[in-house]
Amino acid sequence: KDYYKILGISRQATSATIRAAYRKLVRTWHPDRKPDHPKAEEIFLDIVEAYEVLMDEELRELYDQ
Known part of the structure; x- marks a missing residue:
């Protein structure tokens, strides 16, 4: 699995960028919302x-690696 692609971020993403992408995606894709x-x-x-x-x-x- 390409975790960077899943979150829609670059390989150089900071933890803040990762967290922001995660929060946006879980709000969208939470099973209770869909x-x-x-x-x-x-x-x-x-x-x-x-x-x-x-x-x-x-x-x-x-x-x-």
């Missing part, structure tokens, strides 16, 4: 996973 969208939960979970990896310096470094 109950009729068949992939809303899957997309939401991908967003959460991308955020968790990219916000953790060690995980992000491993991911970027």
Whole structure:
């Protein structure tokens, strides 16, 4: 998975940029906001996973290799 693409950010994104992108996307894709969208939960979970990896310096470094 391309976490940067999922969040719509560049590889040089700062933690503030990552956080802002995450917040915007979770508001849009939360399954409670899109109950009729068949992939809303899957997309939401991908967003959460991308955020968790990219916000953790060690995980992000491993991911970027």
